Amino acid sequence: MKTVAAFALVGAIVMGASPALAQTQAADPVAQGQRVFLACKTCHTLxxxxxxxxxxxxxxxxGKKAGTVSKGFNYSPALKAYGKVWDDATLDAYLxxxxxxxxxxxxxxxxxxxxARRAALIQYLKSATR
Ligand code: HEC
Structure with missing residues (x-):
């Protein structure tokens, strides 16, 4: 009996928590984007x-040209020659x-x-790089 009650309790907590979590993610793209950025963090600081x-x-x-963001960095000739300015659209295509x-x-x-996850990532980059 005790085990059944414990499972019921866990079930109630999980079921109660997940819609709230989903709502937080939908309502806060910057927070969602920050989680997506964990995959980028090994190589990039902001x-x-x-x-x-x-x-x-x-x-x-x-607003900066591709391949010019960090002055000391050894960019590839390809990125330096790309010629486009980073905005939502150019970043989305590159990423x-x-x-x-x-x-x-x-x-x-x-x-x-x-x-949607890329859009959230771009929102996070916008907030964290200026
Ligand atoms: C394994 C390392 C690595 C990871 C992981 C990585 N990048 Fe990069 N990133 C690079 C390198 C290297 C360059 C420079 C490319 C070049 O010179 O052609 C770069 C360039 C960029 C640029 C262009 C910067 C400029 O100065 O023009 C952006 C924006 C960028 N990365 C964003 C991201 C994002 C967002 C993620 C996560 C989804 C990510 N990167 C993951 C290595 C990485």
Missing amino acids: EAGGKDGAGPNLNGLF ANPTKAVPGTKMVTRAPADP
Whole structure:
């Protein structure tokens, strides 16, 4: 009897918690994007003066030309020649499939295929890089 009651209690907690969690994710794309960014964190920092890692520091990203965001970083010739300015649309294309948007880029990690998760990631980048 005790076991059954414990399961019922756990069930109630899980069922009560998940719609609330889903709501938080939908209502707060920046928080969702921050979780998506965990996959990028091994290579990128976002804060002003942050160090370059395997990838460049991304502070001041929006409105800058591709391959110019972190002055000291050794960019690929392909990204430097890309010529586009980073905004929601250019970032979305690059992050969805970097080597397709910029053949020859050194970055091969893709952001999630789900456009909503990429949009959340871009919202987070916007808030965390300026
Ligand atoms: C394994 C390391 C690695 C991971 C993981 C990675 N990147 Fe990169 N990223 C790079 C490298 C290297 C470059 C520079 C590419 C080049 O020079 O062609 C780059 C370039 C970029 C640029 C262009 C910066 C500029 O100065 O123009 C953006 C934006 C970017 N990455 C975002 C992301 C995001 C968002 C993620 C997570 C989905 C991510 N990266 C994951 C290594 C990485």
